[in-house]
Amino acid sequence: MAVNVTEETIDLLMPYKKQVHTITANSGRKLAHHEKIVKDLGVKIYSFLPY
Template sequence: MRRLLLPYKKYIKTITTDNGPEFAAHKGVTKALGVIVYFAAPYSSWQKGAIENTNKLIRQYIPQACQL
């Protein structure tokens, strides 16, 4: 996933995600992009904002079989 986000590095300031497996490699993403990754508290939907929609898009363009 890091490779896919690198072209957008100058546009990304922070990343906010839920606690799903999509960002299990969040330390590598943080290091590669130089951004802070925030996690929403479980069962706190008001903290998530557009996370669910973003995760849907990630799953659409990056198949689950793709290794990070």
């Protein structure tokens, strides 16, 4: 599932690569492959604890 989320995130945001600089997400397993998103889109990813 995490691979699917990673690929879809990249596909959806690629047209906006120059406008997207950061992504904020919870610390769930869905972004387990966040390194690929960082590499492909050139963004910083911030995670937070949901409590």
